[in-house]
Amino acid sequence: MKKLIACILAVLLVVSAVFVLAACKPKTKPDFVIPEGGYDGSAVTITFMSSMGQDYGVILDEYLAEFKKLYPKITVEHKRGGDYDTNRDVIKTQLSNGQAPNLAFCYSDHVALYNSSKAVVVLDDLIASQIEQTRADGTKEILGLTEAQKNDFIPAYYNEGKSFGDGKMYMLPFAKSTELMYYNKTSFDSWELPVPDHWFATDGKQGLQTTDKTSMEYALAFIRDKDPNCTPLGVDSGANWLITLFEQFETGYTKSTEPHYLFDNEENYEILTTLRRWYQNRWFTTRSLLGGNTYTSSYFTSKSSNDGKKSYISIGSSAGAAKQVPTADSGANFTVGVTMIPQKEANTPIAQSKVISQGPSVCLFNAENPQEVVASWLLAKFLITNSAFEARYGAAAGYLPVIQSVQQLDGYKEILDNADTGLNMAGMAAKLCLEYKEALFVSPAFYGSSEARDQMEILLNGCVVVPNGTADAIRQGIIAKFRDAKAKCEY
């Protein structure tokens, strides 16, 4: 027995040793302070985690080479982190173990997550810094952003960096997209059906009975009546749709400070009841309702409408504009119209309109050697304020450049000028986004905001399949879904 106790003691000893070792790993990193004289030219290696596809990485490498000419001592390791979620997981796991990349693609939700370990660098000082940096080719630049550079940003995209509730700037916008409504112009013209510019019928009547001909209600009923087999509306992201509706009807979705979740209210029940009716009439579908692998753009561009596999209106991201144009081999050919998504009331001016915008930004991570942070800042500034890079990346990835000076750039100017809804649909999307820039809004970011976004998708899917019954039974069904979503968010 004595021996057994001895061996158990030995086991505990070894384990506690490992435990102490693990516990005392360098925990707290000092908050970043700009070193004297900014970047001191020392040799520094920084890692840049992006979620770019292979094809866009080529463009980035070109400009990294150019950056190398300006700052030869900074070597940039570009790591591809896979799609956005994988990228977030890899960074999250590194952060949980005290490591981090220097510079990374991110969404506002991700930064809110990273910030729970205080790893993200606050950019305000860097932006304001006037320290002079001399580049290898002798030219000089101030460390921070000049006024001109700051105003060049599209305000909504720039402000997204500050949407964390504490007014501090955590990220710079890199490339953005917004939501647009694509519609089958040939059919609309042949039916002389006006393009809907607001959602619900103002006279409260349903379907074809309503006199409000420019409402989506009327349009959907009309299309469905014309082609009984089709699914009039295809919405790519159900979550974006609900967040936009709650923002447009000002009924509340979330806010960045406690208490975060505001969507559980009477008005929203009404909205979801109507959407449920639309779904039961088979007037719309979304990507996740189709199982997540079938894209609503494929419905919009499909030829035959048997089994509902055709839609005449498609709401999707401006980044995917090219896919909303019917390809030659699909046999369907019609001209595609593209406009702003419907608003709360008819003919809402752009300034009062509300359209959600998304897209990757760039954030910096704390590092032991402040030089690494400054070097990463220089790289981020170099890429984002470089209109040529923004234009080429935007055009290739279907994203919208975040700086307006891109429009004057000769290459990009032609794209905007001969933008059409045919082969140059991407150019048309970019043109419209620039037009709608006052209407853009961003959903608030906080720890758990990405979970809230997921719950919106689940909420929409849940409400629209609430089984038929008395009006009250349906209402209770919908309320239950809201309660469940709120509980999941607050959990």
Place this chain on the structure above:
Amino acid sequence: MVDSKKQWKAWLYLSPVIILTLVFTVWPIINTVRIAFLNDYTLMGDAGGMTFSVGVKNFQKVIQYPDFLICLKNTILLTVITVPISTFLALLIAVCLNSIKVLNKLLQTIYFLPYVTNTIAIGMVFATMFSMVGSGFGGADPYISTAGIINNILGVFGIEPVNWVNAGSTYWANMFVMIVYIVWNALPFKILILLGGLQSVNKQYYEAAKVDGTSRVRTFFRITVPMLSPMLAYVIITGFIGGFKEYSSVVGVFGEGMGPAGTEGTLNTMVGFINTNLMGKKPREGIASAGALILFVIIFAVTMLNMYVSKKRVHY
């Protein structure tokens, strides 16, 4: 006569196992227990220097999870249904396989194939087999057209196609698909073990039974099953342990949402809950560890129960 030299040598042979187990098994367990009792512990927060109070808040949080009961119910239901079915089917197949000569080798190879494949890929195949197409699922009169093979086959027999996995499909339709998939995946290992067991049973018991005029059914229940009871007990115990850890099969068929569109999460399992708190968008390792400990306690209790039952009824 256990002299110390022998002792020392035994520990020497076991040293690699012990060291590796200490570092990669014992330490994680201790760390998990440690984390489970640190309220609202998150790895990122810990890395960022946050401090955490000690308490049982994590465990309360696990219970308060709105879908906790759903996760528990799914885990238990899936295990309690699939383990008996797959064990009985495997036993039947093993006995039949053992009684035929022709094609024996080929069939053995076929039955072992699922063991060799990638769970996620086959999950996707099952999802497409049971899928429907069209946009009207869950609506008042959903399109009944279907792309899935299973519904097509049902069509041959004039049976109305069923909405198995798409939006608006019922809970039990989803469970049926999951049960078929889990049993399909669990059979190979069980057949292998039971077939091995059958081959080591002394032939003379069967000859004696034959001479006594025992019917096939009675031979099966009164001789084969008791003689195989050690293997059966082993297969059932590991079956339960595996069953409680079911997760990747649900992900294979329904994706990370753990349920069809519109009813996401209805098929979530305990391990699914732990994973959402580990890898999800709001990682809380404290709650995940607490959930894992609760699951471990359940598995431990069930295994002890299984051991106890098998001690009684198994003949060694």
Place this chain on the structure above:
Amino acid sequence: MKVVLQELTKIFPSRTKKGQEVVAVNKFDFEIPDGKLVGLLGPSGCGKSTTLYMICGLQKPSSGKIFFGEDDVTSLAPEYRGVGLVFQNYALYPHMTVKQNILFPLQNFKGADRLSKSEMLERAYNVAKLVQIDELMDRKPNELSGGQQQRVAIARALVKMPRVLLLDEPLSNLDARLRLQTREEIKRIQRETGITTVFVTHDQEEAMSISDIIVVMKLGIVQQIGKPQSVYDDPVNLFVAKFLGTPPINVFQGTVKGGRLYIGEDNVLATPDVEDQEVFVGIRPEGFIYDKNGPLHCNLRNVEVMGRDVSIVSTSDASLNPTIRSIVDADNKIDTENQTVSFSLKPHKVFIFNKETEERIRFGNTASPAEVKE
């Protein structure tokens, strides 16, 4: 109920491709009279077990027929033959108690034969009493001794009142003392139930001691069938002679010249109406008479006193076995100084066999008494 075997043959296909097949049993003709205890005797691999399994139906004969009474049961499955079989290592179901083991066959009765629970229990206890294991009913097989397990196996075979009882080397797993006791048990049980029984053994002493008829086999071919004593006293060939009897028969090389049998130079016996030829001579150990001026001279090796009689061990150049063992009455005074010892022979204990065919050559006055009485 008598069992008739007609030209029963069993040929096993050889496992290796090129090897030819093995004839395990070759045209076995035999009629087992009702109620008799028959011993199938022979060295291992002589086809006795195969025959047993063919009778009970576990093995299908390659050709030939088996009749139970008038019914041709050749291709009938074992369960329909009404056969009780006891395996060499008992094959008791390890997870069942003795009582359950014995009841097991009864529970298989279908239709009209079905018995009520109480009848089954009663039958089980009766047969348990018969084999004297009625107080072990609730034990598990692994808690019993070899002998007890043996008796349980027999009880299990008997409980369904089979038409034929078959035993496969029932005693081979028992220790010597138990073997004698169980041997008597089997005989007693068989006589009391009067059931036709066939048992297989390679131990000739066991077969001779309890069977009514013995069948000596070799390489699938029946050598001789008959009462144990008559087969012992009148072996049909050298193999049967050598196989039966302990201590075994002494074999010499001899020649017959002019109606006289010579072993080496010694002219030991008159063998009227036998042509001159080289022969094998088999002399039973009890066939020697210690006679100072006996014709047969051997070199004395030693003498083993066994109480009732004395065993003289000697050697001779003409002998084929290393030593010659002769058993004579104890009250002979054996002169141990003298190197050589001489014997005279009891004619009916001396057999001569043809050198090539090893067939028995009978000579004149030696018709053994047993055969006459048949």
Place this chain on the structure above:
Amino acid sequence: MTNLLSLSSAGAGWLLALMIVCILAEVGVIVWLILRQREEARAKTSGNGVMHERNIENVKKTQKVVKFLVKVLIYLFLVAVAVSVLFPFYWMIISSLKSYNEYALEGEFASRVTPTFFPHKVMWSNYAEAFKTANLGTLFLNTVFVGIVSTILSLVITVLAAFAFARLEFRGKNALFAALLATMMIPGELFTITNYGTVTNILNWGNTYTALIVPFLVSVFYIYLLRQNFMQIPNELYYAAKVDGTSDLKYLWKVMVPLALPTIISITILKMMGSWNSYIWPRLVANDELHQLITNGLRDTDFAVYLADGSRDADKINYPVQMAAVTLVSIPLFLVFIFLRKYIMKGVSRSGLKG
């Protein structure tokens, strides 16, 4: 309502229908057998429980028929199960040979509602593309390298441990073994996070092969399997060897390993297959191109669907090519299994798993 005729080539549909027919036929046979048994029971003459004379002809006839029918029943059942096991594979393989549109019923196939059973246009190019895009070459080499090294090392450890548990007596042996078995009950996710910390922080093996190999060297099930097998080797052999001075290791190498060879071989094969399917851990610990293993390599490669104008459709995943990649990955496992099937079966059954 679609009917089967519209299925242009309903091969597999009929195959699956055949399976259903098999099962129905079985039910019919079972019912017939039961009726047969009951009717046979009535036909017999009454008897006092003795195995009574039966009209042998009648019995012989039914016995032959019953024997045949039971054989048919068994084969029907086994074939039905075989079809249901094979069908997903069949479906995986033909999906891998379809073009994206045909698979997803889009584009020129949009009008179809039921999937095609045989690819209209067999796309062998999917396999080439799968190999290229997921650079299966390096993935394959990585996985084989990691697989072999970890199998060999773990084999050495398992044999030593099993030997100690089976043969050597030392205090606390059973407690230690029970503790090891208990670890099998703990859900794996529990270990991943902490082990990640240990591997990347303390041992900083991040993105190295060691990180992929070392943590999983100890597999308790295989120690259990081998211990069972070793225990079946009689003790006398060990004592005999001890008497004439052979050292433990020599005895282990000369006597125990050869005797337990089938089990050791099956452990090697099953271990190799294990490393083939591991997914979560490699993704966490070694996800860069150099060290990626097959499953997470497949998972992260975005198999592109190319639009008419050659540009990539970012949203769509080319499932057929992914299926092709998965099939390519599974083939070596199939081959290994088919050739060494005998050993796997013998290995596991030899261990008897008693007690």
